Amino acid sequence: MKQFDAIVIGSGQGGTPLAKKLAKAGWQTALIEKRAIGGTCINDGCTPTKAMIASAKAAYTIQNSASLGVFTQPAAVDIKKIVARKNEIVRSFRESSEKSLRETANLTLIEGEAFFSGKKLLTVNLRDGGTAALSADKIFLNVGATTNIPPVEGLKNVPYYTSTTLLDVEEIPRHLVILGGNYIGLEYGQMFKRFGSQVTILERSARILLHEDEDIAQSVKEILEQEDIHIHTNSSAQKIIQHPDHTLEITFTTNDTINIITASHLLVATGRTPQTAALQLHKTGVDMDDKGYIRVNDQLETNVPGIYALGDVKGGPAFTHISYNDYIILSENLLEHAGVSIKDRPVPYCMFTDPQLGRIGLTEQAAREKGYAVKVALISMDKVARAIETGQTQGCMKAVVNADTDELLGAAILGSEGGEVMSVLQMAMQGHITCKQLKKNVFAHPLYAESINNLFMKLDK
Missing domain, CATH: 3.50.50.60 (FAD/NAD(P)-binding domain)
Structure with a gap:
């Protein structure tokens, strides 16, 4: 010992x-x-x-x-x-x-x-x-x-990939089916679509990204669908078999409808x-x-x-x-012996789809459920000068504001460099900078962050 x-x-x-x-x-x-x-x-x-x-x-x-x-x-x-x-x-x-x-x-x-x-x-x-x-x-x-490997009939008897093993794939999948429409599944889906795969995503819930506001999740879905990624919500895999030619036949239900698709590769991304x-x-x-x-x-x-x-x-x-x-x-x-704790620490995160989704603090839905008086500032990325100049106008900037204090409760930045812009707003939250101050702050032109001015001008309307 x-x-x-x-x-x-x-x-x-x-x-x-x-x-x-x-x-x-x-x-x-x-x-x-x-x-x-x-x-x-x-x-x-x-x-x-x-x-x-x-x-x-x-x-x-x-x-x-x-x-x-x-x-x-x-x-x-x-x-x-x-x-x-x-x-x-x-x-x-x-x-x-x-x-x-x-x-x-x-x-x-x-x-x-x-x-x-x-x-x-x-x-x-x-x-x-x-x-x-x-x-x-x-x-x-x-x-x-x-x-986490879900209890789908036949899954253990067929070759499937996880987010670990798919990183070492030796060929571009002809048709990649992904079980799970959350952060990992969406990042992998867009990545392999851009490599040349046909991609189908099956999500059991009524929508993708359940931890996000519905409007943000819908915007992400529309962006991915514009790249011809097929997303099926309310859809659950029921049975998987492998044919002699090595293709996979996946039976899934969408609401009460039974569907069958074939895939060359299967990624399991149903949580951890x-x-x-x-x-x-x-x-x-x-x-x-x-x-x-x-x-x-x-x-x-x-x-x-x-x-x-x-x-x-x-x-x-x-x-x-x-x-x-x-x-x-x-x-x-x-x-x-500092006596610090995990209580009330900020929890920023970023989903690295393109465009990125940077998130900090409360969603609009969570803020309302907690009883805050809420104001929402929202600006489309096609109104952001830097986005127009770079040709990356998909997405939006959204801020959830405490109407009583004029301080930020949370933000979702769905856009190019969304995580970087989110980090600016995180610092503002930690420094108790008000939205009025952010609206008047001097940001370098022409950054994505400069549109924080315009975002909070929306509260004046």
């Missing part, structure tokens, strides 16, 4: 900096990783998907450049080179992170899969064989989540599930909810003193930047 001051399980975007921070503070720290340094974000999440989305954007730009007076040959997409470029970026990020970890004093990197064998006791099945027994007073769980089963948390007494997410308090501590959870495994907003903020909260509380 080897004793440490701290053990971190999982080298994601919370676990890696936390392990380094504790080690640099003099704590004897172990970081355990079963797969690859960097977790989902670096290996099969943010980094690789955004690298490939950039290739899809380039192909789309070439194919649609005539409207800007630029004529060229149709874009030829080499999926193997796109994947190779993505792999090189991932390798660079991962190796840089691993090198930094191995050079950190007081930090032991252990490659293997950990599970609890007793109260704050861990056994690690080492990647190169054998086991190790570890213990620590402070243990941090950053094991993340994985693709926490990777807690293998941890054997019952042996150390950590509570989970009925979905397997670890319960934590506002300072990320579980019901067992000294055991903490950070990142996607604790439920709530599943974003890299939230995992990183979890690390900041834990390190400040443990090393500086």
Whole structure:
């Protein structure tokens, strides 16, 4: 049994900096990783998907450049080179992170899969064989989540892709069917449509993007449909079989209507599930909810003193930047006794379709449900000077305003560089800058952010 001051399980975007921070503070720290340094974000999440989305954007730009007076040959997409470029970026990020970890004093990197064998006791099945027994007073769980596989008849008997495995596809799918019309499914759908695939998306709910206002979700749907992406809402896959020619036959219902489509490739993007089963948390007494997410308090501590959870495994907003903020909260509380918490922290996020959807704060619907007196400012991107100049006029800017205080409650920016504009409004929210001040503020011309002036002028009408 080897004793440490701290053990971190999982080298994601919370676990890696936390392990380094504790080690640099003099704590004897172990970081355990079963797969690859960097977790989902670096290996099969943010980094690789955004690298490939950039290739899809380039192909789309070439194919649609005539409207800007630029004529060229149709874009030829080499999926193997796109994947190779993505792999090189991932390798660079991962190796840089691993090198930094191995050079950190007081930090032991252990490659293997950990599970609890007793109260704050861990056994690690080492990647190169054998086991190790570890213990620590402070243990941090950053094991993340994985693709949820729905109970569709025949699904387990046919080849299907997840958001991880589709990143290494060796051919452009002839017809990609996606189960799930949320953020991951929509990003992948547009990306592969731009690579040349026929794309069909099946969404069980009445509309895509249930966490967004209905008008924003409808705008996204219309933008994707303009690219000839077929989106079926109120649609649920019932049965999947594979034919001798390797095509997949998918039977699905839309309301009460039975439909059949054939696909060359199938992507399952029906949500994520926490990777807690293998941890054997019952042996150390950590509570989970009925979905397997670890319960934590506002300072990320579980019901067992000294055991903490950070990142996607604790439920709530599943974003890299939230995992990183979890690390900041834990390190400040443990090393500086700061007493900070996750309560009321901002939760910005961005969906990297083209155009992007940047979001912060409350939706209009949520604000009204909470009882706020609400004003809504809305401007179409075809009224934004920068968007007109660049030929990227799809989408809109929407702000939800507290009518009593004139401060922002939330914003949705569906447009080119929507995430960057959203971040400006996030800073305004955190600084309690009023909409009247934003309306009069001086922004550089001609930025997308400059239209924040025009957006809040809408409240005068």
